[in-house]
Amino acid sequence: MKIGESFRISWRAITGHKLRSTLTTIGIVIGIGSIIAFMVLGGAFEEDALGGFDTEEQTLVLVQTQGNVENGFGFQTFSDPIYTASDVERIEQIDGVEYVDPDGTIPASQLRYGDESTVSFTVRIADPRSFSKNVSGSFVEGEAFAGPGETVIDTRLAESLGGNVSVGDEIQVTFSDGTRERLTVSGIFNAENQGPGVGASLWVPEDPYYNVTVETPSGERERAYTSINVWVESFEDLNHVTDQTDAYFQSGESDAERLVDDDKQIAVQTLDQLLGQVSEIFDQVTIFIAGIAGIALIVGAIGIANIMIVSVTERTREIGIMKAIGANNRDIVQLFLIESLILGVIGSIGGVGLGLGGGYLLVSFADFPMIYPTNWIVIAVVVGVGVGVVSGLYPAWRAARVDPIEALRRE
Amino acid sequence: MVDAKRPDDSHSSGVVTARNVGRTYYMGEPVHALQDLSLTLEPGSFTAVMGPSGSGKSTLMNMLGCLDTPDEGTVEIDGRSVGDLSGSQRAKLRGTKIGFVFQTFNLMPRLTAAENVTLPMVFNDVVDEDRRSRAKTLLDRVGLGDRLDHAPTELSGGQRQRVAIARALANEPTLILADEPTGNLDSETGADIMELFEELHAEGRTILMVTHERHIAERAERIVHLLDGKLDYIEDVSDVVPTVPAEDSEAAAPNGGDDA
Numbered sequence: 092m093k094i095g096e097s098f099r100i101s102w103r104a105i106t107g108h109k110l111r112s113t114l115t116t117i118g119i120v121i122g123i124g125s126i127i128a129f130m131v132l133g134g135a136f137e138e139d140a141l142g143g144f145d146t147e148e149q150t151l152v153l154v155q156t157q158g159n160v161e162n163g164f165g166f167q168t169f170s171d172p173i174y175t176a177s178d179v180e181r182i183e184q185i186d187g188v189e190y191v192d193p194d195g196t197i198p199a200s201q202l203r204y205g206d207e208s209t210v211s212f213t214v215r216i217a218d219p220r221s222f223s224k225n226v227s228g229s230f231v232e233g234e235a236f237a238g239p240g241e242t243v244i245d246t247r248l249a250e251s252l253g254g255n256v257s258v259g260d261e262i263q264v265t266f267s268d269g270t271r272e273r274l275t276v277s278g279i280f281n282a283e284n285q286g287p288g289v290g291a292s293l294w295v296p297e298d299p300y301y302n303v304t305v306e307t308p309s310g311e312r313e314r315a316y317t318s319i320n321v322w323v324e325s326f327e328d329l330n331h332v333t334d335q336t337d338a339y340f341q342s343g344e345s346d347a348e349r350l351v352d353d354d355k356q357i358a359v360q361t362l363d364q365l366l367g368q369v370s371e372i373f374d375q376v377t378i379f380i381a382g383i384a385g386i387a388l389i390v391g392a393i394g395i396a397n398i399m400i401v402s403v404t405e406r407t408r409e410i411g412i413m414k415a416i417g418a419n420n421r422d423i424v425q426l427f428l429i430e431s432l433i434l435g436v437i438g439s440i441g442g443v444g445l446g447l448g449g450g451y452l453l454v455s456f457a458d459f460p461m462i463y464p465t466n467w468i469v470i471a472v473v474v475g476v477g478v479g480v481v482s483g484l485y486p487a488w489r490a491a492r493v494d495p496i497e498a499l500r501r502e
Numbered sequence: 503m504v505d506a507k508r509p510d511d512s513h514s515s516g517v518v519t520a521r522n523v524g525r526t527y528y529m530g531e532p533v534h535a536l537q538d539l540s541l542t543l544e545p546g547s548f549t550a551v552m553g554p555s556g557s558g559k560s561t562l563m564n565m566l567g568c569l570d571t572p573d574e575g576t577v578e579i580d581g582r583s584v585g586d587l588s589g590s591q592r593a594k595l596r597g598t599k600i601g602f603v604f605q606t607f608n609l610m611p612r613l614t615a616a617e618n619v620t621l622p623m624v625f626n627d628v629v630d631e632d633r634r635s636r637a638k639t640l641l642d643r644v645g646l647g648d649r650l651d652h653a654p655t656e657l658s659g660g661q662r663q664r665v666a667i668a669r670a671l672a673n674e675p676t677l678i679l680a681d682e683p684t685g686n687l688d689s690e691t692g693a694d695i696m697e698l699f700e701e702l703h704a705e706g707r708t709i710l711m712v713t714h715e716r717h718i719a720e721r722a723e724r725i726v727h728l729l730d731g732k733l734d735y736i737e738d739v740s741d742v743v744p745t746v747p748a749e750d751s752e753a754a755a756p757n758g759g760d761d762a
């Protein structure tokens with residue numbers, strides 16, 4: 092029998108039991124749907140956190156302290172001040188390095204702008220050249236500070252100060268050591284790619300405000316930073332500088348290497364590598380959750396198998412008739428396999444629809460960008476088809492084994 | 503199969519022969535359903551099979567219809583020995599050489615009349631357009647040209663049996679096997695169906711019909727009597743006028759032909 096004919100006849104059998112077929116497919120719809128929905132949500136979360144970075148041509152090497160997350164997936168970044176001024180100097184001497192921009196925070200307790208004030212903010216140090224690199228955002232207004240007495244604030248801070256801050260205004264910062272500084276806002280920076288969890292910030296020049304120090308292994312006190320951004324002159328130098336920097340932190344000559352805690356590592360990565368590492372963890376979490384959702388799919392497969400077995404029993408007489416009028420075993424297998432295949436396909440198409448719809452709702456609720464997990468949609472459809480075929484195999488085999496003499500004797 | 507619409511002379515070799523056929527079922531103890539039975543169906547012949555329950559009528563039908571294979575002896579259809587064929591070859595033979603008509607009609611419940619008639623041709627890979635026109639021709643032939651798209655549930659018993667007969671003719675079979683074709687019909691409808699069989703016989707088709715009603719059996723050319731799985735005797739009834747014509751006003755009782 093031709094495959095097309097089987098589809099026609101099987102389709103007739105499916106539409107002949109609309110309620111039953113619908114209930115059967117719902118199992119697959121829910122299985123595939125929840126997997127897709129989680130994939131959409133996970134992908135959207137990742138996109139929201141990392142998506143704005145254009146990592147391809149960035150000439151940045153990051154040096155950070157990383158350690159494993161206790162009782163969880165992935166890694167976390169630590170901000171112990173272990174990278175000393177000597178380390179910074181040594182890295183600056185590597186060929187191809189444009190400049191080194193170390194990170195650090197200055198403890199501060201309060202910030203005032205006119206009548207507004209806030210206590211939840213972070214004062215960071217920055218090299219003014221780094222603002223123009225566009226890695227982490229762009230200026231909404233104004234420009235980088237030219238020197239001491241000026242500051243760049245981010246849009247979140249501007250919002251928490253009432254949203255009326257503009258370039259040229261003065262803000263007053265109270266540092267934790269009790270000193271107060273009046274700073275003129277030189278620019279408002281939209282740090283759109285900082286990701287969730289990074290609070291309101293302002294940036295000031297390192298000198299004269301930053302004075303965090305550590306005792307170096309050689310017994311001196313030196314300024315120390317929490318991480319280092321190494322800017323490279325050209326993209327061609329990126330790998331070379333990454334390797335050299337990494338080598339320096341393994342050479343035994345660096346202070347950081349000796350200051351770092353035993354359970355943490357110094358990671359030297361390009362932005363691309365860092366994002367790859369992060370997105371890998373997102374993927375793992377997403378797949379883990381989707382795997383749990385996949386249990387629903389197994390239940391769905393059992394549902395199809397169950398209903399097909401019932402269907403074979405119920406249609407024993409019809410199978411007998413078909414055999415009497417010339418159907419061979421292959422025809423019978425084909426008919427029942429195609430029937431469960433159709434159920435699987437309808438289920439997975441419905442599941443993709445439900446998953447994208449449900450995912451869209453969740454994503455818009457969480458205010459993430461919508462993404463379409465194309466790979467997973469393809470995988471879902473393939474799995475749905477596979478589930479249909481696999482769960483139809485046994486019932487189809489049983490159908491083929493029906494003895495026409497027995498079947499026709501039935502009333 | 504396109505030019506197989508009428509029985510041509512090449513089918514005259516289409517003799518169905520059973521030689522010393524035996525079939526034993528094992529249900530706790532062996533049951534000899536058929537023993538040493540030999541029977542030849544000449545092309546164009548009309549044979550009735552009679553016998554009490556358990557005499558082997560159904561087993562004989564299943565043998566000749568390639569649904570079952572003999573333990574002993576051979577069944578040959580168009581010169582091919584059924585026992586030597588694989589399962590799918592037998593399925594093919596059933597589809598093309600045999601046309602079944604059952605007591606309970608056995609139509610596919612979800613398919614229309616035309617689709618039911620088409621089905622054997624679907625399994626025989628006849629192209630779509632040919633199937634449709636042939637189904638229409640056949641349903642016209644049995645007087646149901648206006649019921650093509652009716653489901654079996656929308657048809658009367660007699661109409662269903664006509665659909666089943668049209669289906670049996672679909673692939674232009676060598677042999678039409680009818681198992682009590684009038685058993686589930688009232689006598690008037692049954693008589694109509696028998697008329698149809700007589701017409702098919704007159705067209706030169708080979709028919710074997712199992713029945714337990716003598717007046718039905720007498721419409722055939724000969725009656726094969728089975729008893730305890732063996733051939734009892736063969737009775738020539740080609741010249742016999744059926745004992746009770748179904749239209750007979752005096753003997754309206756459906757079992758009026760009971761001559762036991």
